[in-house]
Amino acid sequence: MDLRMFAACLIMTVFLIKHSDAAITQWQGTQADGSALPTFPGGANALAPTAISLSETATGELFTITATDGSETLSYTFADGGNPSSIADNTIPSTGIVTLATGKSLDFETGPTLVFKIIGTSTAASANTGTATLTLSVTDATVWTQSEYVACLSATSMAAGESIGTYASTDATSAQTVAYTISGGTDQNSFAISSTTGALTVAASKTLETTTKYLYTVELTATVASVTPGTTNVYVALECSSGAGQITGLLGALLMSVLTTLFR
Numbered sequence: 049m050d051l052r053m054f055a056a057c058l059i060m061t062v063f064l065i066k067h068s069d070a071a072i073t074q075w076q077g078t079q080a081d082g083s084a085l086p087t088f089p090g091g092a093n094a095l096a097p098t099a100i101s102l103s104e105t106a107t108g109e110l111f112t113i114t115a116t117d118g119s120e121t122l123s124y125t126f127a128d129g130g131n132p133s134s135i136a137d138n139t140i141p142s143t144g145i146v147t148l149a150t151g152k153s154l155d156f157e158t159g160p161t162l163v164f165k166i167i168g169t170s171t172a173a174s175a176n177t178g179t180a181t182l183t184l185s186v187t188d189a190t191v192w193t194q195s196e197y198v199a200c201l202s203a204t205s206m207a208a209g210e211s212i213g214t215y216a217s218t219d220a221t222s223a224q225t226v227a228y229t230i231s232g233g234t235d236q237n238s239f240a241i242s243s244t245t246g247a248l249t250v251a252a253s254k255t256l257e258t259t260t261k262y263l264y265t266v267e268l269t270a271t272v273a274s275v276t277p278g279t280t281n282v283y284v285a286l287e288c289s290s291g292a293g294q295i296t297g298l299l300g301a302l303l304m305s306v307l308t309t310l311f312r
Contacts, residue, residue: 072168072178077113077144080106092178101185103276104154110136114144115168115178122168127179130165156188157221190270190278191219200288206256209249212284216246217270224272231279232267239266258286
């Protein structure tokens with residue numbers, strides 16, 4: 049064998065060794081809060097489910113998962129049926145971040161357990177793949193239909209006992225009892241709420257007046273035993289159906305909404 053043939057064989061041998069070693073050896077990742085995922089079994093196919101949990105109020109990033117490969121960058125996709133109800137964005141970047149899909153939300157009542165199956169594929173050797181299975185448990189929380197409400201009232205004043213509206217959580221199961229309380233807000237002392245129905249009224253000995261201001265703010269909390277409570281804000285705008293009151297009330301509600309979102 050001449051020197052050139054020997055060199056060619058040597059290069060080919062090194063190439064084959066390099067790529068035969070380029071296998072997925074381990075899966076790892078982080079939860080949405082930045083903590084490490086529980087340890088996956090070693091190897092390309094981590095078949096034993098690894099459980100993490102998120103509240104049903106969670107949004108954005110669900111978790112990050114990546115594989116260790118001895119060669120190049122890996123790409124990630126969901127296996128068939130590995131993205132239950134298309135709850136996550138179908139596109140997984142090379143960083144392995146899995147996010148909640150637009151328009152989707154976690155729901156304990158309909159999907160308390162979600163099983164994801166993710167395929168990692170080497171960009172250097174497409175046949176080199178591995179699949180990780182991860183189980184996400186959705187924990188129950190008390191969820192309002194909206195994170196904030198605007199009660200647009202035509203009256204210039206509201207006397208004690210008058211109704212503002214009913215604000216009730218529809219998230220509880222038939223076996224759960226929801227209790228409603230006033231938990232905050234600039235004008236919380238001006239309101240009262242029925243603990244069983246969520247009916248909001250003007251508090252005893254209180255009057256809402258446009259001579260004082262057009263916009264009143266109150267925070268409500270819905271609580272179910274052994275479940276994370278949920279809060280919402282109600283902005284009560286007086287003289288909302290006419291000119292100045294409507295503009296002042298709604299602009300004020302919008303401003304408060306933005307500030308609340310920024311400083312949560």
